[in-house]
Amino acid sequence: MAAADESYLEGQNGGFVSYMIEIVEKWTGLEILEGSLNYLDYLLWVFTPLIIVFILPLFIILFLYLSILFLHVYKRKRELQVAYSNNVWDGARKTLATLWDGHATIWHGYEVHGLEKIPDAGPALIVYYHGAIPVDYYYFLAKVIIQKGRTCHSVADHFLFKLPGFKLLLEVFSVMHGPQEECVKALKSGHLLAISPGGVREALFSDETYSIFWRGRKGFAQVAIDAQVPIIPMFTRNIREGFRTFGCFGICKWLYEKFKWPFVPIYGGFPVKFCTYLGDPIPYDPNITAAELAEKAKQAVQGLINKHQKIPGNILRALLERVHWRQKDE
Structure with a gap:
């Protein structure tokens, strides 16, 4: 009799515990979660063959593009051997330039128009519009x-010099953060020098309307006057369609203006058509002021934008230009 009572109590307790567990599962949603996980497992099981079928061709395409990139390097094998025999850093620069040039050709169908305006020897100051990520400038350097056998010195924002691991890259490619005296010194030594007067502000807060953010800057113009060199304007078509920013956030603008922190979300990497245009050089004029020369350079860059860029920029149109590109407006 006692054994029967114990069995009854165990059944009652077991039923009660099961009942409470069921209530807790329903109350916390664990029952639904478990069902969802089972459903996801089922979907994964169903679609795994399809995923494999689509991913494998992508690997083949990636391998083909890597092969093309290798051929770009191999095509210049003799030039690279000569460069390395002269100086190890010359060889390294040319190797990296070849890789960047191959990437530019494959991913963006990159072109440069007006490269003959860059002198084969002697100084010049190149002034360009700054994209959200200036990959076009890297392609131009390459x-x-x-093609010119020259290294172009560059002026970059201070924050770039604080990035871990960037020191060697900046040194090898002659990147400086100023000041004006160093820029003048580089030009007087016969080097090319490139500056984006809009800098990081233009990179972060310009948009598909391609507004110029120079804010009255004229230091670059004073550099050109002091070094007695011409200014060559430069602009790349569709650079804003390759990478874009969410620069409209007020907090992002406040952070940059207050602390110079370039914390603005960037998205993109789209394989749009890139084409860099170099305008006619603005010759040295001893009778012009820095303010007047800065305005003249700004108008020259704006003229390139007006002539070669459809505004507002459109990502889909820029993508289509990869397969339907006509130089009717050059």
Whole structure:
């Protein structure tokens, strides 16, 4: 009799515990979660073959593009051997330039128009519009190294020099953060020098309307006057369609203006058509002021934008230009 009572109590307790567990699962949603996980497992099981079928061709395409990139390097094998025999850093620069040039060709169908305006020897100041990420400028540097055999010195924002691991890259490619005296010194030494007067502010807060954010800057113009060199304007078509920013956030603008922190979300990497245009050089004029020269350079860059860029920029249109590109407006 006692054994029967114990069995009854155990059944009652077991039923009660099961009942309470069921209530807790329903109350916390664990029952639904478990069902959802089972459903996701089922979907993964169903679609795994399809995923594999689509991913494998992508690997083949990636391998083909890597092969093309290798051929770009191999095509210049003799030039690279000569460069390395002269100086290890010359060889390194030319190797990296070849890789960047290959990437530019494959991913953006990159072109440069007006490269003949860059002198084969002697100084010049290149002034350009700054994209959200200035990959077009990197491609341009590669073209100058490969086709002109020259290294172009560059002026970059201070924050770039604080990034871990960037020191060697900046040194090898002659990147400086100023001041004006160093820029003048580089030009008087016969080097090319490139500056974006809009800098990080233009990179972060311009948009598909391609507004110029120079805010009255004229230091670059004073550099050109002091060094007695011409200014060559430069602009890249569709650079804003390759990478874009969410620069409209007020907090992002406040952070940059207050602390110079370039914390603005950037998205993109789209394989749009890039084409860099170099305008006619603005010759040295001893009778012009820095303010007047700065305005003249700004108007020259604006003229390139007006002539070569459809505004507002459109990502889909820029993508289509990869397969339907006509130089009717050059």
